[in-house]
Amino acid sequence: IRHPQNLLITGGCGFIGVNFIHYLLSPESGFTGTIVNIDKLTYAAHSNALVELVNPRYIFIYGDICDSILIKDILYKFNIDTICHFAAESHVDRSINNGYPFIQSNINGTFSLLEIVRQYYPSVHFHHISTDEVFGSLEPSDAAFTELAPYAPNNPYSASKASSDHLVRAYAHTYNLSTTMSHSSNNYGLYQHEEKLIPQTIRRLYDKKPIPLYGDGSNIRDWIHVSDHVRAIWTILCYGNTGENYNIGARNEYSNRELLQILCKLYAELTTPAKNDIKSVYNEYLNLITLVPDRPGHDLRYAIDPSKIEKTLYWYPQIPFEAGLKALIVHQVDSYQK
Ligand code: NAD
Ligand code: TDX
Numbered sequence: 324i325r326h327p328q329n330l331l332i333t334g335g336c337g338f339i340g341v342n343f344i345h346y347l348l349s350p351e352s353g354f355t356g357t358i359v360n361i362d363k364l365t366y367a368a369h370s371n372a373l374v375e376l377v378n379p380r381y382i383f384i385y386g387d388i389c390d391s392i393l394i395k396d397i398l399y400k401f402n403i404d405t406i407c408h409f410a411a412e413s414h415v416d417r418s419i420n421n422g423y424p425f426i427q428s429n430i431n432g433t434f435s436l437l438e439i440v441r442q443y444y445p446s447v448h449f450h451h452i453s454t455d456e457v458f459g460s461l462e463p464s465d466a467a468f469t470e471l472a473p474y475a476p477n478n479p480y481s482a483s484k485a486s487s488d489h490l491v492r493a494y495a496h497t498y499n500l501s502t503t504m505s506h507s508s509n510n511y512g513l514y515q516h517e518e519k520l521i522p523q524t525i526r527r528l529y530d531k532k533p534i535p536l537y538g539d540g541s542n543i544r545d546w547i548h549v550s551d552h553v554r555a556i557w558t559i560l561c562y563g564n565t566g567e568n569y570n571i572g573a574r575n576e577y578s579n580r581e582l583l584q585i586l587c588k589l590y591a592e593l594t595t596p597a598k599n600d601i602k603s604v605y606n607e608y609l610n611l612i613t614l615v616p617d618r619p620g621h622d623l624r625y626a627i628d629p630s631k632i633e634k635t636l637y638w639y640p641q642i643p644f645e646a647g648l649k650a651l652i653v654h655q656v657d658s659y660q661k
Contacts, residue, residue: 325448327405327560328356331397333388333436334410335360336368338515339452343409343553348378352557356380359401361394363387365424367413367516388432391439398444405448405560408436411484414518415456418480419619429483430490437494450560451491451504455545455572456481458506460622463543467626468506470568477620495566503563505556508572508627512549512647513654520544521648524583525655528590528608538617540580543624547573548642558638572627573640583612586652589645593652 330347334340340360347354361384364370373383382401386393388410397403410432412418412425433451440447458468459475476485488504495502511521527534555571563569577585587608595604632638 325561329401329403330356330358331403331406332358332360333408334362336362336364336370336373337409339510339549339552340409341369341372341514342512342549343556344373346553359384359397361386361388369514372514389435391435394436394439395443403447407450409452415478415480416618418478422479425479425483430486433487434490437490440500441494441498445500448501453488453504453506454484455506455508455625455627457485457488461624461626463624467628468570469628470570470631477622501565503559504568505559506570507552508545508547508625510549510552511546512651522655524586525652529656529659533613534583534611535615536579536583536612537615538621541578542621543576543578545572545626546575546644547640548647551640551642555632555638558636562636569632570627570629571632572629575644576626589649590652593649
């Protein structure tokens, strides 16, 4: 059992990082220590959500994980005992257009952090946040990815994440560092950037604009609510076995077409005052779904088998998919109306 007290979070202004920090500062987590969040505030960051957060247990530092002098100073000054590493470029389509920032932040950034830990703070625990995408694409009949799934990244983003995973593994093995790693399926929830499928679709339903669906819409993703994911990360940080990997998922597989249909249905139900009109409004929304050219190299299916974390750490997902989507729609629509 670990008791993180002085935690360095990288990329804590991103979608999952913001949710993680909110969770840690809530009574539910039981965390009593201090958080230092380093983020370089890329386009994906939610500066408002956290830069203005005033809490004596929370410190924000504007900076790049590749800046080793800064990271070394932070580890020293705040007596950091644990690093939880979220910072990354995260959007597959952007990585296809320009891989450079992905190599820089995801590979060089992770390398730089590991080097500082190895050279100066070898007792610091390092948790690496990764993705199911590193395992490549499944056929519909294949079993879901376990922790033993072979690496087969198919796009520049997932290749950069796989590369960072390998560095973490190699540093743990060669230098005997204390590390854990988690691979999560697709997240959804508050604070996700609108370039990603679910928040983009809600925005387009609100604006009544075409909703792009790549290819024939048959690609399958496995969805987990971000609050289930961050609870899993905290469980691993506290109770996960050093040197082990954990897959995190909630067994919610849908084709992109099915998902857009569910979103249209929920959106119609939640925003149509007269019950009798829901069906026709739903049909109007379905008509917004527009097939567009496929993402190059588009992975057909991801699916995570979370049995290990369920059986060994007693973490279970709690948020049913439609309930999570409904809450998100309500919140996102509220935020547009403010
Ligand atoms: P995000 O793009 O929303 O946020 C990333 C954050 O990292 C941003 O605030 C950005 O400013 C920061 N950042 C990027 N490069 C940096 C650098 N060099 N130095 C300092 N800060 C930097 O991403 P997210 O969706 O919150 O993902 C977080 C992590 O979780 C990533 O490692 C991602 O690969 C992983 N992940 C995401 C998902 C998902 O569905 N979103 C699923 C599995 C794993
Ligand atoms: O407009 C769109 N239309 C569409 O059909 C967009 C933006 C996406 N899609 C498809 C592509 C994917 O099959 O929807 C699916 C989800 O796309 P994204 O939201 O871009 O996510 P994905 O590529 O699956 O990657 C996400 O999950 C794994 C995160 O962005 C990654 O950071 C994470 O590692």
